[in-house]
Amino acid sequence: MLKISPHKGVIRFGKRGKLNPWYIGPFKILERIGRVAYKLELPEELSNIHSTFHVSNLKKCLSDESLVIPMKELRLDDKLNFVEEPVDIKDREVKQLKQSRIPIIKVR
Structure with missing residues (x-):
């Protein structure tokens, strides 16, 4: 399997997507080439x-089709x-702190 970068194109709320796929494949x-x-x-x-x-970008695949x-x-x-x-915006709200306002958006 081939490693892909887990960084999203759209980084929301300063977090990286931990449910994004880390590997794609399997590939033959x-x-x-070399060692x-x-x-x-x-x-x-x-x-x-x-x-x-490079081997650091590959992972052995234990063939499970599911x-x-x-x-x-x-x-x-x-x-x-x-x-x-x-895909779409489900809900919006604004969280009021002492000196700032934080917009919170629920996205699908």
Whole structure:
């Protein structure tokens, strides 16, 4: 499996998304390049990304088909950053502190 960056395209409330996928795949290994790199067979959705990766960006996959995330559900940029956009706004409120106001937005 291939590691992607867990940072969102839209960072809301100063938090990173801990439920975002960290790895995508599994992908077939085509060949071993040197001692610490592998060449993977990537789908056409990732054709703009170089297919050779260091072992620190890979994770062994224990083939469980129920855990595979389809590539069509993910949006990745050219540096393998996970991009997420809010679907709709559920609720809005403003929290009043002593000297400031904090807008709180519930997003789906």
